[in-house]
Amino acid sequence: MQAVGIIVEYNPFHNGHFYHVQQSKKKTGADCVVAVMSGHFLQRGEPALVSKWARTKMALAGGVDLVIELPFAFAAQQADLFASGAMSILAALNVDSFCFGSENGDIQTFLEAEHFYRIHEEQVSSHVQHALKQGMSYPTAMSFALKKVGESKQLLDLSQPNNILGYAYIKAMMQHHYTMSPYTIARIESHYHDETLSSSTVTSATSIRKALFSENADLQTVNRYMPESTERYLHDYASTYGLYHQWEHYFPYLKYTLLSIAPEQLQDIYGVEEGIEYRLLHYIKQSRTFSEFMQLIKNKRYTWTRLQRMCVHILTHTTRNQMETALKERTAAYIRLLGMSKKGQVYLKEQKKKLHLPLVSTVSKFHHPQLEQDIKTTNVYSFALNEPARSEFLFQEYRTPPIFFD
Secondary structure (H helix, E strand, O other): OOEEEEEEOOOOOOHHHHHHHHHHHHHHOOOEEEEEEEOOEOOOOOEOOOOHHHHHHHHHHOOOOEEEEEOHHHHOOOHHHHHHHHHHHHHHOOOOEEEEEEOOOOHHHHHHHHHHHHHOHHHHHHHHHHHHHOOOOHHHHHHHHHHHHHOOOOOOOOOOHHHHHHHHHHHHHHHHOOOOEEEEEEOOOOOOOOOOOOOOOOOOHHHHHHHHOOOOOOHHHHHHHOOHHHHHHHHHHHHHHOOOOOHHHHHHHHHHHHHOOOHHHHOOEOOOOOOHHHHHHHHHOOOOOHHHHHHHHOOOOOOHHHHHHHHHHHHOOOEHHHHHHHOOOOOOOOEEEEEEEHHHHHHHHHHHHHOOOOEEOOHHHOOOHHHHHHHHHHHHHHHHOOOOHHHHHHOHHHHOOOEEEO
16 A cells, blocks of 8 residues: 655644645555554644544544554654654654655655755855854745855745745655655645635635634634535634634733743753843733733844744743753654544555554553653643643543544
């Protein structure tokens, strides 16, 4: 059985994601789609709209055959680490190919950019560091550096979010000598960061979330942009828990943490560096909302995304030592199975003796620093809920078996 790997967040699963799943199978000729999906906190440093279990159901209903969790140690990270963890899981599952969405849509351009970077790594890195000190974001700095070194060459535009992730996937593949074949498909209709709902049936997950968080939030406003199954699971989640998760739910806990911690302790948190702790401690006192806090602390040197990730690590009290221990190998330590279809079950059965990492379906039977972080972040994610739902949610990590989609 041929398998194609995809790397996803599904926050939430929408029509553009369904298109990606179908095109990935069509382009690669794969029988089985394996998705590595972020858990409860995502790459841009945000809590997921709904739990990983609800998003697993969305994925399986949308045509994915295996859903594997990307450990938190990689999920809330900049592109290179995010890619390194996700690609190591796909490699461990022996997928034949992987396919990602991009603004570019041409895999050859990604391969050429990676080759160019490898040859000119020292020069590019020097320009990246200079650009970062000038306050550029990492994607913009990389794009600037490649253009600077490449001069007249038509290199990949790395200022685009999906292009920078795709480039990171290719880079991880080449660095670790993974044998899977790379493919990309162009994003259709809507851009990754678009905040306005499109006029077609495909829009960004960002615009869907913004609509759901608006004052007149209503699933009817966004149902045209998603499969019926996604609408159903979103409705069920809101009916059960009374909310969709967003940063504002966690702001009181973040504020409490910052107001009860000394600067020296804050310096031990992963991502807190260069004296930013004093800026955080200064502005937290006058901030009434998370959005207000972010507006006050953001500057040229610290982008919104970088600060959100930092806040996630403060919220979860993830220290530099804990993260360095979890990331010792810069690859995933296990395969955490969240859900599977019949086809996915067959693929797993075929691969079971050839897997390069331990397969984890029961959390209590496996111990590793990466998994300990996943459990801790699930605990923190539950803070948005009211009792008794919060306490019940804590046990999902141990009691929820892999979801089987018939």
